[in-house]
Amino acid sequence: MSNFLKVLVLHPQIQYSHRLAFALQKKNYLVKFITSIWYKLSKNKFLYLFIFKINSGIKKVITKRYFELIDEKLVQTFPYFEIYRQIFSRILKNHSLNILSYTDSKFDSYASKQIKKLNPDIIIAFETAAYNSFKKAKNLKKITILDLAQIHYNEIKKLRDKYNYFKESIIDDDLFIKVNEKKENEINLTDYFFCVSDYAKQSLINNGINENKIYVNEVGFDTSKFLKKSLYKQTKPFNILFTGTITRRKGIHLILEAFKQLNLSDCYLTLIGPMGDAEDLIKIENPFFKYINFLSHDELVRYYQDADIFVFPSYLDSFAMVVLEAMACGTSVIVSENTGSKCAVSQGGGFVIPVDDVEAIKEKILFFYNDRKQLEIYGNRAAEIAQQYTWDKYYEKIENSIKDIAIRENLDVVL
Numbered sequence: 001m002s003n004f005l006k007v008l009v010l011h012p013q014i015q016y017s018h019r020l021a022f023a024l025q026k027k028n029y030l031v032k033f034i035t036s037i038w039y040k041l042s043k044n045k046f047l048y049l050f051i052f053k054i055n056s057g058i059k060k061v062i063t064k065r066y067f068e069l070i071d072e073k074l075v076q077t078f079p080y081f082e083i084y085r086q087i088f089s090r091i092l093k094n095h096s097l098n099i100l101s102y103t104d105s106k107f108d109s110y111a112s113k114q115i116k117k118l119n120p121d122i123i124i125a126f127e128t129a130a131y132n133s134f135k136k137a138k139n140l141k142k143i144t145i146l147d148l149a150q151i152h153y154n155e156i157k158k159l160r161d162k163y164n165y166f167k168e169s170i171i172d173d174d175l176f177i178k179v180n181e182k183k184e185n186e187i188n189l190t191d192y193f194f195c196v197s198d199y200a201k202q203s204l205i206n207n208g209i210n211e212n213k214i215y216v217n218e219v220g221f222d223t224s225k226f227l228k229k230s231l232y233k234q235t236k237p238f239n240i241l242f243t244g245t246i247t248r249r250k251g252i253h254l255i256l257e258a259f260k261q262l263n264l265s266d267c268y269l270t271l272i273g274p275m276g277d278a279e280d281l282i283k284i285e286n287p288f289f290k291y292i293n294f295l296s297h298d299e300l301v302r303y304y305q306d307a308d309i310f311v312f313p314s315y316l317d318s319f320a321m322v323v324l325e326a327m328a329c330g331t332s333v334i335v336s337e338n339t340g341s342k343c344a345v346s347q348g349g350g351f352v353i354p355v356d357d358v359e360a361i362k363e364k365i366l367f368f369y370n371d372r373k374q375l376e377i378y379g380n381r382a383a384e385i386a387q388q389y390t391w392d393k394y395y396e397k398i399e400n401s402i403k404d405i406a407i408r409e410n411l412d413v414v415l
Contacts, residue, residue: 003413003414004029005414006121007029007124009029009034010108010130011125011126012126013035014036018033021070022069022395023395033093035077039064040107051087058083076114103374103389113136115137121144123143123149126149127148128256131284134186134209141283144192145190145192148361149195151199151318154207198343206275215405216397218340218343219321220390221325222391233372234373240268240309241310244314246271247276257358267369268289272292272300305330308372308375313336314339327349327382332382335353336352344385347385349386
C-alpha cells in the first residue's frame with residue numbers, strides 16, 4: 001500500500017486552524033484535526049445542548065466552532081476544560097490569561113497522547129498549546145511545525161514595555177514570564193514555522209530564527225460574502241469605519257482623538273466589535289459617533305461598502321483580516337506599520353502609517369476627505385489587491401509549504 005503523507009493539526013481554540021485543516025483535507029494529507037470544541041459533532045450533540053441550558057450566553061461562542069467543509073470523521077475533540085473556562089469566565093466575569101494558559105496546557109497534554117496512535121509524519125500545533133505534543137513528536141522522530149498566529153514573543157515584550165496598554169491587558173508579570181518561557185520551549189522543539197505575514201516573519205528573524213525555516217501563508221477573506229461596492233459617493237456625508245475588538249491595543253483611543261481634533265462637518269465615525277478595555281472611551285455623546293457590539297457578516301458587508309475609509313491603527317496585529325474584508329469591499333484603508341496586512345495596503349489600497357501617531361491618522365483622513373475622487377481610485381485598487389489574499393490562495397500556499405517540507409525532510413511518502 002502506498003505511504004501517503006499524514007499531517008496532524010492541533011489547536012485548542014479555532015482562529016484559522018479550521019482553514020488549515022481543510023487545506024490539508026483537500027489534498028488527503030489530514031490524518032486528524034484535534035481541537036477542543038467542534039459544534040455539530042454527532043457524539044457531542046447532547047453535551048452542547050445541556051451546556052446551552054446552563055448558560056445561554058455561551059451558545060454564540062460554541063456555534064462558531066465549526067466548519068461544514070471538514071469531514072466529521074477527521075475531527076477529534078477534547079472539550080471539557082474549554083467548556084469550563086467559557087462558563088466560569090461568564091459567571092465570574094474573569095477572562096484571565098492564567099485560566100486560558102491552564103486550559104491550553106490540559107489540551108496539549110491530551111493531544112500529545114494521541115500522536116503515537118495516529119502516527120503522523122508532520123505535526124502542526126499552535127503557540128502555547130504545543131510543548132508536550134512537540135516533545136512527544138521529537139521522541140518519535142516526527143516533523144514539527146509551529147503555526148505562529150502572533151509575532152515572536154520578544155517583540156510583544158518590547159511593545160509591552162513601551163506601551164502601557166499592553167501591561168494593562170497582561171498585568172501579571174510573573175504569568176507573562178511563565179507564558180513566554182513556554183513559548184521559548186516550544187520554539188526549541190520546532191523544525192519549521194508557519195506565520196501569516198512578512199511582519200510576523202521578520203519578528204522571528206529578528207530573534208534568531210533561520211529564515212529558511214519560515215513559511216509565510218497569509219490568511220484570506222470569504223469572496224462569497226465581501227463584495228466590492230458599486231457606488232462611490234462624491235458628496236457628504238463622510239463615513240469612517242473601524243471593526244475589531246474595542247481596545248487601546250488596536251488604537252481605538254487614537255481614532256477617537258483624531259476624530260475629535262479634526263471635528264469635520266458631516267463626518268461620521270462607526271466602531272464595530274466586541275468590547276475590550278476601551279469602554280470608558282466610547283461613552284461619549286456625539287451625534288456623529290456610533291458604537292455597535294455585533295453584526296452578522298451580511299450586515300457587516302453593508303458597513304464596509306458604505307464606509308468611505310477604514311482606519312486600523314493597531315499597535316500589534318500579525319495580520320488583521322478585517323483590513324482585507326474592507327479592501328475587498330472597495331474601501332480605502334489606513335493601517336499602522338505594526339499590522340501584518342500592511343503587505344496588501346502598501347501595494348496601493350491605502351496608506352501605512354507609523355504606530356501611535358494621531359497626526360498621521362488626521363493627515364490621511366484629510367487626504368480622502370478633501371479629495372473624494374481618491375476614494376474611488378484607491379478603493380478600486382484595494383479591491384483588486386484583496387483578490388491576492390483569498391482563502392483559495394491560502395489553501396494553495398499551505399499545500400506548497402507542506403510539500404516543500406516533505407521534500408526537504410526526505411519523507412518517504414506519496415505527495
